[in-house]
Amino acid sequence: MGILRLLLAFSVLASHSRPLQLGFNFPFASIAVQAFFIVSGFYMALILSEKYTGLNRVSLFLTNRFLKIYPPYLILLIFSALYILADIHPTPTLEPVFSDLNFSSKVFVIFTNIFIFGQDIALFIGPDAEGTISYQQSIYKSFHLCNLVSQGWTLALELMFYCLAPFLLKQRNLFLLKVLLFSLLLRVIFYYSGLYQDLWLRRFFPTELAFFLIGILSFRMYQQLINLSFPKLYTVVSIFLSIVLLGATLCYPYSTINRTERSINFESFYQFIPNPIFGKYLYFCLLFVAIPSLFHLTKDNKIDRYLADLSYPVYINHNLVILILIMINGGGIPQHDTEWGRWVVLFGAILSAIFVVKYVVNPMDIIRQKRAKNLD
Numbered sequence: 001m002g003i004l005r006l007l008l009a010f011s012v013l014a015s016h017s018r019p020l021q022l023g024f025n026f027p028f029a030s031i032a033v034q035a036f037f038i039v040s041g042f043y044m045a046l047i048l049s050e051k052y053t054g055l056n057r058v059s060l061f062l063t064n065r066f067l068k069i070y071p072p073y074l075i076l077l078i079f080s081a082l083y084i085l086a087d088i089h090p091t092p093t094l095e096p097v098f099s100d101l102n103f104s105s106k107v108f109v110i111f112t113n114i115f116i117f118g119q120d121i122a123l124f125i126g127p128d129a130e131g132t133i134s135y136q137q138s139i140y141k142s143f144h145l146c147n148l149v150s151q152g153w154t155l156a157l158e159l160m161f162y163c164l165a166p167f168l169l170k171q172r173n174l175f176l177l178k179v180l181l182f183s184l185l186l187r188v189i190f191y192y193s194g195l196y197q198d199l200w201l202r203r204f205f206p207t208e209l210a211f212f213l214i215g216i217l218s219f220r221m222y223q224q225l226i227n228l229s230f231p232k233l234y235t236v237v238s239i240f241l242s243i244v245l246l247g248a249t250l251c252y253p254y255s256t257i258n259r260t261e262r263s264i265n266f267e268s269f270y271q272f273i274p275n276p277i278f279g280k281y282l283y284f285c286l287l288f289v290a291i292p293s294l295f296h297l298t299k300d301n302k303i304d305r306y307l308a309d310l311s312y313p314v315y316i317n318h319n320l321v322i323l324i325l326i327m328i329n330g331g332g333i334p335q336h337d338t339e340w341g342r343w344v345v346l347f348g349a350i351l352s353a354i355f356v357v358k359y360v361v362n363p364m365d366i367i368r369q370k371r372a373k374n375l376d
Helices: 002-017 029-050 057-085 094-099 103-115 152-168 173-192 198-202 205-225 231-250 276-298 302-328 339-373
Strands: 125-127 133-135
Touching (some): 002 302, 198 205
């Protein structure tokens, strides 16, 4: 599923730098992130069921996942810190916010930046007039402004799911469905209670947990499908569903947005869908059904595996590329909003991802695989 994961990473990149004029649209960044969570749920169910099965399975799983997530993040964190030390960091909101914090607030900010955990909480809290920690309704007043890796909050949600995954994988489908429905119900309650801001519906772990569970249930469906006695038919169906899924990802209609009027344009075959919210959840349903098929076709493909390895560095590093462009431009019109600037962001993110994969991800994978082989 590397091709899907890379397309989703490009979706987030396109949302932050405006999409390239290639004749198709990617999903919004928020939708792409939730799709990532579904894919993650599928993969974690896969490796916990088939790879980590010994006595020390939980501790090895958790430490190996941390070794997967943390090294590329740490590299990006170091580069961002170097910008600060050189006094050329292109995020002007960071220094005045951090300098106004009291000691406990600074400790919280430093801890969450280094260890990732808590960066989702940082979206909901920020400094008051005295610099102490207090609840904030706006992300622009929160400690998120002090996060050197702006996508770190999604990694915090991912790590929390990893902690729960061994427990969730022991549960029956009925239990998972109940938790999934509760998570979706919580979204509805928040929405009709006036908490329909981006924070509560897209960045709050209890409401995002539903997407990880969809991935787990998708894997369990895959376990049943591969035991069917019609392998050729399943392959044909898998090809069809994979084409539909990748096409739906490339032709998502809601990624073109007027940033001034906040209006959505319908520009693809999705336009017959009467409501954007319905279209979004239809896409999630397609992911649930088609991910097993795409995995079935690509699980042994080395190129697809390499694309999967690229997706994570592209996802976390592209904002730094964008910020460097803004810095080079001297704070003027963001060059990433120009057509050539978008290409620079895209190729800059890809090239830096290739570097990270070769010198960080691959060496760490060797260590992770050796540790997995020694599982008792």
